[in-house]
Amino acid sequence: MSLVDLLLIHRAPKRDxxxxxxxxxGQTWFSSKTIKKARQFKDVSWFRLLAPALIxxxxxxxxxxxxxxxxxALSNLLGLIIFxxxxxxxxSRAWQDLTRH
Numbered sequence: 001m002s003l004v005d006l007l008l009i010h011r012a013p014k015r016d017x018x019x020x021x022x023x024x025x026g027q028t029w030f031s032s033k034t035i036k037k038a039r040q041f042k043d044v045s046w047f048r049l050l051a052p053a054l055i056x057x058x059x060x061x062x063x064x065x066x067x068x069x070x071x072x073a074l075s076n077l078l079g080l081i082i083f084x085x086x087x088x089x090x091x092s093r094a095w096q097d098l099t100r101h
Contacts, residue, residue, distance in 0.1 A: 049089045056083030 059079030063072040 044089065044093065046093070049086065049093055052082050052086040053090060056080065056086065 056079045059075045059082065061079075063075030063079060067075050
């Protein structure tokens with residue numbers, strides 16, 4: 001067990017869980033509102049979400065225009081992987097912003 005786990009288990013104040021956030025026998029360290037907010041990327045800035053996508057796009061651009069051979073292939077592959085993994089957060093945050101009440 002890591003030091004962080006030991007600190008959370010033994011020292012952090014627990015809150016009673018509810019139907020949406022109940023874990024570990026009905027008690028959780030975070031409220032269900034906090035968990036829902038984190039799942040929807042509400043607390044993550046747009047810069048933090050767009051930076052990996054921009055880096056991935058730049059790697060793909062470099063692979064298509066500047067680099068040649070294996071370097072271009074590697075740059076395209078890494079750029080595509082980084083870009084695709086960052087799309088989940090971008091789409092989730094954009095959807096949350098569009099459907100905000």
